[in-house]
Amino acid sequence: MxxxxxxxxxxxxxxxxxxxxxEADFFLNVAVDGDLQRTLKAFQVMDxxxxxxxxxxxxxxxxxxxxxxxxxxxxxxxxxxxxxxxxAGSSSGAGAAGAAGTGAASGASTVGAAAAGGxxxxxxxxxxxxSLVGGTAxxxxxxxxxxxxxxxxxxxxxxxxxxxxxxxxxxxxxxxxxxxxxTAPTTGAPAGTPSQVPAADGAGPEGQAAASGDxxxxxxxxxxxxxxRSGSAHQATAASGHTRPTQPVKLGTTNTxxxxxxxxxxxxxxxxx
Amino acid sequence: xxxxxxKGRVVNESETFTRFLEGDDAAxxxxxxxxxxxxxxxxxxxxxxxxxxxxxxxxxWERVIKMRNNPTEVLEPARYLLRMARNLCLKYIGxxxxxxxxxxxxxxxHPTESAHEPSHLEELVKLALExxxxxxxEVLTLHNYCGYGYEDIAAIRGETLGSVxxxxxxxxxxxxxxxxxxxxxxxxxxxxxxxxAEMFIGGSNQ
Numbered sequence: 001m002x003x004x005x006x007x008x009x010x011x012x013x014x015x016x017x018x019x020x021x022x023e024a025d026f027f028l029n030v031a032v033d034g035d036l037q038r039t040l041k042a043f044q045v046m047d048x049x050x051x052x053x054x055x056x057x058x059x060x061x062x063x064x065x066x067x068x069x070x071x072x073x074x075x076x077x078x079x080x081x082x083x084x085x086x087x088a089g090s091s092s093g094a095g096a097a098g099a100a101g102t103g104a105a106s107g108a109s110t111v112g113a114a115a116a117g118g119x120x121x122x123x124x125x126x127x128x129x130x131s132l133v134g135g136t137a138x139x140x141x142x143x144x145x146x147x148x149x150x151x152x153x154x155x156x157x158x159x160x161x162x163x164x165x166x167x168x169x170x171x172x173x174x175x176x177x178x179x180x181x182x183t184a185p186t187t188g189a190p191a192g193t194p195s196q197v198p199a200a201d202g203a204g205p206e207g208q209a210a211a212s213g214d215x216x217x218x219x220x221x222x223x224x225x226x227x228x229r230s231g232s233a234h235q236a237t238a239a240s241g242h243t244r245p246t247q248p249v250k251l252g253t254t255n256t257x258x259x260x261x262x263x264x265x266x267x268x269x270x271x272x273x
Numbered sequence: 274x275x276x277x278x279x280k281g282r283v284v285n286e287s288e289t290f291t292r293f294l295e296g297d298d299a300a301x302x303x304x305x306x307x308x309x310x311x312x313x314x315x316x317x318x319x320x321x322x323x324x325x326x327x328x329x330x331x332x333x334w335e336r337v338i339k340m341r342n343n344p345t346e347v348l349e350p351a352r353y354l355l356r357m358a359r360n361l362c363l364k365y366i367g368x369x370x371x372x373x374x375x376x377x378x379x380x381x382x383h384p385t386e387s388a389h390e391p392s393h394l395e396e397l398v399k400l401a402l403e404x405x406x407x408x409x410x411e412v413l414t415l416h417n418y419c420g421y422g423y424e425d426i427a428a429i430r431g432e433t434l435g436s437v438x439x440x441x442x443x444x445x446x447x448x449x450x451x452x453x454x455x456x457x458x459x460x461x462x463x464x465x466x467x468x469x470a471e472m473f474i475g476g477s478n479q
Binding site for chain 1: 334
């Protein structure tokens with residue numbers, strides 16, 4: 001029996017491919033053949049080493065995992081591109097890590113990322129949303145706001161991603177209710193896909209929260225959000241060519257400094273009329 | 274039967290990858306849990322440096338995460354990820370061959386912070402494994418460390434099942450001979466110096 005034959009025999013034994021009779025025969029050979037005995041021991045040592053090595057290496061997982069999770073949480077592109085992909089109808093650019101300039105999909109991306117991830121992701125998403133707020137020419141044309149941060153972006157806010165709790169609180173509900181003509185179409189259309197709601201439901205609150213450094217500012221801005229929604233809805237519908245009363249647009253353009261308040265005033269004015 | 278199971282697994286893995294691309298972080302965790310250890314083990318055994326291996330796999334996961342920006346359908350994530358790891362390792366090895374001095378190599382290959390002090394025999398097996406030709410080492414690593422079956426390895430490497438098995442057998446035989454020579458040397462002292470052992474000891478002292 002040469003060395004190769006010994007090795008094949010040992011491999012078959014270690015792989016459990018021998019019958020009982022073959023195994024008995026193998027052990028007889030091992031007893032009389034010192035080289036076979038040594039070969040068997042060498043292969044056993046090797047397998048034992050590999051097993052131990054494998055387990056030892058696996059012990060590093062905890063620390064390493066944290067690093068990867070950190071990358072997942074801190075990668076700006078995560079969850080943005082895909083959401084932007086679903087809202088491709090209104091996206092003007094690749095969802096590349098929220099680089100400035102992407103238009104209407106930014107709202108969906110922002111909210112989507114905030115809903116999908118944890119705190120860090122929310123921070124990233126809010127910052128990205130804020131950086132994109134001023135990127136839409138429609139708003140700039142209509143509002144002509146002197147301060148770009150205050151301009152309410154007509155970015156899409158994916159209705160399916162929004163949690164049901166994000167709605168106008170009682171404090172804001174009153175002025176919103178005072179202008180049913182303005183708010184109803186906007187709030188009544190959340191069932192649509194982002195492409196169906198092209199540029200409504202502004203992401204302004206998130207953007208403003210990011211601009212002011214208030215990460216948890218969504219709740220604080222809720223009253224504004226309700227108002228902004230109506231305002232941006234007017235503006236968006238006007239831009240998208242829907243037949244809407246021209247009144248909101250007119251009023252929106254009369255007061256350009258603070259669009260949110262403008263809309264409130266607009267609604268109240270409508271109510272009085 | 275195995276075929277069906279394999280197919281079923283591939284389908285699930287593909288779906289998981291798709292969910293991850295759609296923004297599902299839980300799907301990423303699933304992929305990470307399923308493949309990270311294998312990939313890390315593979316890289317470690319190919320580049321023989323733990324820090325580098327972790328960096329390479331980290332880079333791999335970064336690339337995977339960035340795939341969300343440009344989603345691509347991946348039908349067989351296991352194979353896809355392994356190919357990525359393989360490319361990264363080969364790239365690293367090629368880079369190191371051009372730039373690394375011997376001093377750097379020795380420092381990085383023998384970290385002093387190891388919690389486990391290996392015996393001479395373990396050192397021997399480790400060195401024997403590292404000195405295997407790349408093809409044999411890869412097959413052995415994929416099978417013995419990463420847990421891939423020979424059929425999977427054949428598919429990953431684009432080889433026949435027979436040639437993969439042959440490579441694995443040769444790799445194991447090579448290591449086995451070195452260990453056997455070491456054992457023979459230990460049991461018989463200097464009376465019968467084994468040529469294999471001499472060859473190995475000479476190689477390890479380089």
